[in-house]
Amino acid sequence: MSQKIVELQPSKLWENFHQLTQIPRPSNHEEQVQEFVFNFGKELGLETLKDEVGNIIVRKPATPGMENRKGVILQGHLDMVPQKNSEKEHDFVNDPIEAFVDGDWVTANGTTLGADNGIGVAAAMAVLASNDLKHGPLEVLFTATEETGMDGAEGLKAGVLQGEILLNTDSEDEGELYVGCAGGEDVGIRFTYTEEQVPANAVAFEVNITGLKGGHSGMDIILQRGNANQVFFRLLNEAYLAVGARLASINGGSLRNAIPREAFGVITIEADKSDSLKKLIETEFTAIKKELSATEPEMSLSIVETKLPVELIDENTQVNLTKGVLACPNGVIRMSDSMPGLVETSSNMASVKSDVAGKTIDIACLMRSSVDSAKANLGKRIAAAFSMAGAKVKFSGAYPGWQPNMASPILKTMQEVYQQKYGKVPEIKAIHAGLECGILGGTYPHWDMISFGPTIRFPHSPDEKVNIATVQKFWDFMVATLENIPVK
Numbered sequence: 001m002s003q004k005i006v007e008l009q010p011s012k013l014w015e016n017f018h019q020l021t022q023i024p025r026p027s028n029h030e031e032q033v034q035e036f037v038f039n040f041g042k043e044l045g046l047e048t049l050k051d052e053v054g055n056i057i058v059r060k061p062a063t064p065g066m067e068n069r070k071g072v073i074l075q076g077h078l079d080m081v082p083q084k085n086s087e088k089e090h091d092f093v094n095d096p097i098e099a100f101v102d103g104d105w106v107t108a109n110g111t112t113l114g115a116d117n118g119i120g121v122a123a124a125m126a127v128l129a130s131n132d133l134k135h136g137p138l139e140v141l142f143t144a145t146e147e148t149g150m151d152g153a154e155g156l157k158a159g160v161l162q163g164e165i166l167l168n169t170d171s172e173d174e175g176e177l178y179v180g181c182a183g184g185e186d187v188g189i190r191f192t193y194t195e196e197q198v199p200a201n202a203v204a205f206e207v208n209i210t211g212l213k214g215g216h217s218g219m220d221i222i223l224q225r226g227n228a229n230q231v232f233f234r235l236l237n238e239a240y241l242a243v244g245a246r247l248a249s250i251n252g253g254s255l256r257n258a259i260p261r262e263a264f265g266v267i268t269i270e271a272d273k274s275d276s277l278k279k280l281i282e283t284e285f286t287a288i289k290k291e292l293s294a295t296e297p298e299m300s301l302s303i304v305e306t307k308l309p310v311e312l313i314d315e316n317t318q319v320n321l322t323k324g325v326l327a328c329p330n331g332v333i334r335m336s337d338s339m340p341g342l343v344e345t346s347s348n349m350a351s352v353k354s355d356v357a358g359k360t361i362d363i364a365c366l367m368r369s370s371v372d373s374a375k376a377n378l379g380k381r382i383a384a385a386f387s388m389a390g391a392k393v394k395f396s397g398a399y400p401g402w403q404p405n406m407a408s409p410i411l412k413t414m415q416e417v418y419q420q421k422y423g424k425v426p427e428i429k430a431i432h433a434g435l436e437c438g439i440l441g442g443t444y445p446h447w448d449m450i451s452f453g454p455t456i457r458f459p460h461s462p463d464e465k466v467n468i469a470t471v472q473k474f475w476d477f478m479v480a481t482l483e484n485i486p487v488k
Helices: 002-007 011-021 031-043 115-129 151-155 228-243 271-291 315-327 372-388 409-422 437-443 468-483
Strands: 047-050 056-060 072-077 099-102 105-108 138-143 165-168 176-181 183-192 202-210 246-253 263-270 300-306 331-335 343-355 360-369 392-399 427-431 448-451 465-467
Touching (some): 002 099, 011 031, 031 115, 031 138, 056 115, 115 138, 115 468, 165 437, 176 409, 183 372, 202 246, 228 246, 228 263, 228 271, 315 372, 331 372, 409 448, 437 448, 465 468
Parallel strands (some): 072 138, 072 165, 165 448, 176 427
Antiparallel strands (some): 056 138, 099 105, 176 448, 183 360, 202 300, 246 263, 246 343, 331 343
């Protein structure tokens, strides 16, 4: 399947990307890909180093005649989001990605593709390896563990990099230049429960919600897709109120920055109420699916009888947990007043998971906002909902947004270059997602920064795909930009 990828143009970029798909690189398991790009730089005879947090930095001297240009840092992250369809057998720590060409796109077989940010990394590698491109002093910064907390950007030391212009390659719409991004913060919620015995006359059912689209909790939150966790607890709430259904376990969602596509739970009911339970859940699910018919046409429900669990979550905790989940703000909270069509503030209830051994239920939410006070208020709302329900709430991993600089010299240069090449001015945008620019700009406040990239759809989901034609345009634009970097 992947052989066709190396035949695409620009060939060096796609060859690099194909190699990246063969190296397992989920967040926090990046040793192999770090070694790969480190050796790549060394084998080119370029100054290459690895810092304490796993960032790889490669320096390439200016081409003759370009020594007087401002120094440029090309930047992309090495890790990828590991998401797969439930029926797909895939070990992200050990297995390569099964990438293939599908018409005008490159996608993967049942998993995330890793074009986020593998295409940007592959392009930077192609620049390093090229002998015929024109550019000034160049550094490439390959950052570590972006997807689960921007650890590489957070850990980058001041004074290590020498350039003045940062070109981030992690945005996902060709023809758009990004000059700002949202900040974010994680919210961890924990319920502690006591076990209760399963009644002797009970039967158990697995209630599984699958088939939702999921997606990137920043880029795709505006699409108003369903949240599998909230769907599950809507069903549980109705089943509890009507027939006394009890919760034994819940495993909903996965990664903090992915909209949850699936939720799996085990519930019990008195045996003589089994038929009533199934009919009620199916009726409620039909209503929810009708609500979400435009965005979640493939959402499905299964109710399958299973063996009785060892214990139940105590009833008081179940009720409080359900109320907290249903009351928690989720999705788009407010649209931007200053940039039409841009989400200002959002929340993603990413996961709800019970742990029988520890007698805990953990909920993970990721808040995003381009307005600090709005993000703080959203955090207070989430904390209020769960604190009243008896849970402990903890905030962590806050990272800043990136404020637009419309007077940016590199913005002006890239607008002019794009118009000369393609006959139109690129759109100037901010993004409702966390880009490393916000953190990196805090460490290097003098940097002039832009983010750009090819067209990628459905990142952070198994539907992820990258448009082939836009990769060529992205590459050509990058090359032309490097040739036109202003003088010092």
